[in-house]
Amino acid sequence: xxxxxxFSRGNAVQALWDAVRTSLWFLPAIxxxxxxxxxxxxxALDEWLGQGPDESFPSLIYVSEPAQARELLxxxxxxxxTMASLVFSITMVVLTLAASQFGPRLIRNFMxxxxxxxxxxxxxxxxxxSLLLLASIGPGESGETNAYLSVTLxxxxxxxxxxxxVLYIHDLARSIMSETLIEAVGCELDQGVRDLRPLGQAEDPxxxxxxxFDERAALCVVEASGYVQAIEFEQIMEAxxxxxxxxxxYLRAGDFAIPNGRAFGIYPAEHATPELARTIATSITLxxxxxxVQDLEFSIRHLVEIAVRALSPGINxxxxxxxxxxxxxxxxxxxxxxxxxxxxxxxxxxxxRVICPRPTYAGLLNASFSQIRQNGADKPLILIHxxxxxxxIGYCACVDEQRAALLAxxxxxxxxxxxxxxxxxxxxxxxxxxxxxxxELEDSNKAQDVVAAQPRPL
Numbered sequence: 161x162x163x164x165x166x167f168s169r170g171n172a173v174q175a176l177w178d179a180v181r182t183s184l185w186f187l188p189a190i191x192x193x194x195x196x197x198x199x200x201x202x203x204a205l206d207e208w209l210g211q212g213p214d215e216s217f218p219s220l221i222y223v224s225e226p227a228q229a230r231e232l233l234x235x236x237x238x239x240x241x242t243m244a245s246l247v248f249s250i251t252m253v254v255l256t257l258a259a260s261q262f263g264p265r266l267i268r269n270f271m272x273x274x275x276x277x278x279x280x281x282x283x284x285x286x287x288x289x290s291l292l293l294l295a296s297i298g299p300g301e302s303g304e305t306n307a308y309l310s311v312t313l314x315x316x317x318x319x320x321x322x323x324x325x326v327l328y329i330h331d332l333a334r335s336i337m338s339e340t341l342i343e344a345v346g347c348e349l350d351q352g353v354r355d356l357r358p359l360g361q362a363e364d365p366x367x368x369x370x371x372x373f374d375e376r377a378a379l380c381v382v383e384a385s386g387y388v389q390a391i392e393f394e395q396i397m398e399a400x401x402x403x404x405x406x407x408x409x410y411l412r413a414g415d416f417a418i419p420n421g422r423a424f425g426i427y428p429a430e431h432a433t434p435e436l437a438r439t440i441a442t443s444i445t446l447x448x449x450x451x452x453v454q455d456l457e458f459s460i461r462h463l464v465e466i467a468v469r470a471l472s473p474g475i476n477x478x479x480x481x482x483x484x485x486x487x488x489x490x491x492x493x494x495x496x497x498x499x500x501x502x503x504x505x506x507x508x509x510x511x512x513r514v515i516c517p518r519p520t521y522a523g524l525l526n527a528s529f530s531q532i533r534q535n536g537a538d539k540p541l542i543l544i545h546x547x548x549x550x551x552x553i554g555y556c557a558c559v560d561e562q563r564a565a566l567l568a569x570x571x572x573x574x575x576x577x578x579x580x581x582x583x584x585x586x587x588x589x590x591x592x593x594x595x596x597x598x599x600e601l602e603d604s605n606k607a608q609d610v611v612a613a614q615p616r617p618l
Contacts, residue, residue, distance in 0.1 A: 171390035171391065171392055171445070171453055171454060172389075172390045172392060172445045174390065174451075174453045175389040175390045175445055175447065175451045175453045178451045178452065178453060179447075179449075179451070181272055182268040182269075182271050182272035183271060183272075184251075184271050184276070184277065184280060186277065187274075187277035187278060187280070187281040188277060188280045188281040188283075188284040189284075190281065191281035191282065191284055191285040192281070192284045192285060192288050194285060195284075195285045195286075195288035195289040195292065196288075196292070198285070198289055198313075199288075199289055199292040199293055199296065199310070202289075202293065202309060202310030202313055203293070203296055203310055205309045205310070206306065206308055206309055206310050209221070209306075209309060220312060221308070221309055221312055222308045222309075222311040222312045222315065223305055223306065223308065224305060224306070224308065224311075225305055225306075226297055226298060226299055226306065227299060229297055229306070229308050229311050230294060230297055230299075232311060232314075232315075233290055233293055233294045233297070233311060233314060234294060236286075236290050236314050236315065236318045237287065237290040237291060237294060239318065240283060240286045240287050240290065240318060240321055241287055243283065243321060243322070243325055244280075244283040244284070244287060246325070247279060247280065247283060247325065247328060248280070250328075250329065250332065251276065251280075251332070254270065254332055254335075254336055255267055255270055255271075257336065258270055258336055258341075261336075261469065261475070262338075262341060262465070262466050262469060263462075263465040263466065263469060265449075265462060265465065266341065266345070266462055266465070266466070268449075269341065269344055269345060269348075269462075270335065273335065275327075275328070275331050276328075276332075278324075279324045279325075279327075279328040282317075282320060282321060282324055283321055283324075285317070286314070286317040286318065286320075286321055289313075289314065289317065290314050290317075293310050293311070293314060297310075338466065338470070338477075338480045338483060339483055341466065342463065342466060342480075342483050342484055342487050343487065345459055345462045345463050345466075345487075346459075346463065346487040346488075346490065346491060348452060348459045348462075349456075349459035349460060349463070349491050350491055350494065351452075352452055352455075352456050352458070352459060353456070353491060353494045353495045353498055354494070356456075356495075356498035356499060356500070356501065357498065357499045357502070358497065358498065358499065359496075359497055359498055359499050359558055359559070364503075364504075365503035365504055365515045365516060365517060365518060368503075368504045368512060368515055369408060369515055370406070370427065373406075373408055373425060373427055374425075376427055376428050376429055377408060377425035377426060377427040377428070377429055378425060378426045378427075378429035378432035378437075379422055379424075379425050380423055380424050380425065380426065380432075380437045380440070380441065381419075381420045381421055381422060381423050382417050382419070382420075382421070382423045382441055382444060382446065383419055383420070383441075384417070384419060384446050385416070385417060385418050385419050385446070386416070386417060386446035386447050386448055387414065387415070387416050387417075387446065387447055387448070387449060387450045387451075388411050388412065388413050388414060388415050388416075388417060388444060388445070388446060389413065389445045389446065389447040389449075389450070389451045389453060389455075390413060390444075390445040390451070390453050390454055391409070391411075391412070391413060391443060391444055391445070391454060391516065392443040392444075392445075393443075393505055393514055393516070395439070395443045396409075396439075396440050396443045396513075396514050397505050397507060397513045397514050399436055399439045399440060399443075400507075400513040400514060401507045401511070401513055403426075403431050403432075403433070403436050404431060405426050405427060405428065405431045405432065405436070405513075406426075406427040406512055406513060406514075406515070407424055407425070407426060407427075407440060407513065407514050407515070408424060408425045408427060408514075408515045408516075409423070409424045409514070409515065409516040409517065410422050410423055410424060410425070410517070411423055411424070411444065411517070412454075412501075412516055412517045412518065412519075413453065413454035413455040414450050414454075414455040414457055414458065417444075417446055423441070423444065424440055424441075424444075426440075454501065456500075456501070456519060456524065457519065457524065457527045460488070460524065460527050460528050461527060463484050463487060463488055463528075464484070464488075464527065464528065464531050464532060466480065466481075466484050467480065467481040467484035467485070467531075467532045467535075468481075468531055468532065468535050470484075471532070471535040471536050471539070471542070472535075478536065478539055478541050478542055481532060481536060481542055482541065482542070482545050484532070485529075485532060485542075485545050485546060485549050486545070486549070488528050488529070488549065489549035489552055489553055492528070492549075492553045492556070493553065493556035495524070496553070496556045496557055496558050496562055497556070497558060500518055500519050500520060500521065500524070501518050501519065502516075502518065503515060503516050503517060503518035504516075520561070520565075521561055521562045521565045522561070522564070522565035522568065525565045525566065525568075525569055526569075529546055529549070529550075529569055530569075530572070532546065533546055533569075533572060533573055533576060534576070537576035537577065537579070537580040537581075538580040538581060540577075540581060540583075540586040540587075540589060540590055543573050543576070543577050543581075543590050544589065544590060544593050546569075546573055547570065547573060547590070547593045547594055547596075547597045548593070548597075550566050550569055550570055550573075550597055550601075551596065551597040551600050551601075553566060554566050554597070554600055554601040555600070557601070563601055566601055567598065567601055570594055570597050570598055570601070573590070573594060574590070574591060574594045577590040577591070577594075578591075
């Protein structure tokens with residue numbers, strides 16, 4: 161039972177891990193603790209090496225009087241603290257610039273970069289190690305020389321910190337380039353798409369819901385507010401099976417829940433108990449921020465935010481928006497081959513137990529391109545690239561639902577173009593490209609029907 165409960169909280173653990181790994185303190189804290197063990201081991205080696213003249217030790221090992229070793233460590237400590245202050249200051253400036261240009265929600269991508277955490281962690285490791293070492297080396301007697309492998313290690317860490325400072329500034333300069341950030345968010349979207357199941361027949365949650373659900377179900381609420389970060393469907397399904405009920409969720413990952421707002425219903429109401437309601441409520445993880453766990457629109461909206469800000473009058477950078485359109489179109493072919501998250505869940509006996517709203521291909525296409533179209537409706541460059549992207553995606557469409565959603569996007573682009581574009585030649589170019597896109601989508605639909613109608617070899 162303990163192991164089953166542990167796995168049933170897997171989505172909540174993933175949401176927690178996403179918050180931890182995108183923080184600036186995680187890896188530096190680990191390396192800071194590692195500095196304690198490193199100091200203990202280095203001092204043990206110093207004691208094992210003992211005293212002696214310089215010639216009795218390898219040339220790479222630092223040999224000196226204790227006072228000189230303490231003075232060198234104090235110099236290293238002061239220098240590294242100054243460099244660490246510079247690194248933290250640069251990081252804060254870059255985060256401020258990124259928040260103003262690309263949006264505050266994209267700061268998590270900068271904070272979650274392994275390079276940033278590794279550099280900060282190395283500086284923390286060096287500072288703590290040098291500080292503990294400085295406090296551990298006694299004044300010693302005049303004329304006494306010791307072999308300090310620990311001090312040699314401190315010198316090596318200082319050299320590494322200098323090299324990391326140069327590499328960090330180079331990497332940080334590249335990370336605030338729009339193409340680099342777009343690719344980083346796009347890779348996160350690709351990972352979310354790979355986690356989806358292969359395309360197959362799926363039940364519609366609205367059709368599966370009983371007609372009298374609202375009348376016979378006990379409607380329950382959540383007491384807190386926040387974004388739905390994860391839903392433990394296995395735990396809800398087990399509770400529903402034990403109570404022989406059907407649980408209908410009104411929230412899905414990414415939705416915002418309000419206190420005492422409708423969250424789920426237990427059908428039929430006569431089987432509902434306070435314990436069952438509490439179990440289901442605790443299976444819904446709420447938080448201040450959205451997370452990519454179970455929320456496919458999370459990364460899509462981050463990319464769209466970059467494009468929308470680029471199209472704002474204050475920035476007016478349509479080519480960044482074009483880069484976002486191209487990156488979104490690169491992720492959609494794989495998404496076409498995947499099924500949207502399940503909304504209907506059955507137990508092992510085949511009984512319907514949980515129903516949850518789910519995204520649709522039309523909704524995901526709207527999340528991907530509608531805001532870009534709305535903000536760039538007066539720019540033929542944006543509309544033409546949107547049509548090119550829809551045309552390229554159309555070749556990968558697998559089901560009629562996907563083609564219908566693509567055609568709806570083309571119709572919306574044409575409608576906005578006729579309303580916003582005043583130049584007749586520009587409007588003619590957009591309409592011509594729209595006709596080509598619609599013809600390609602219709603031809604691909606016919607070709608798919610012909611392939612499906614052909615008999616398969618036995």
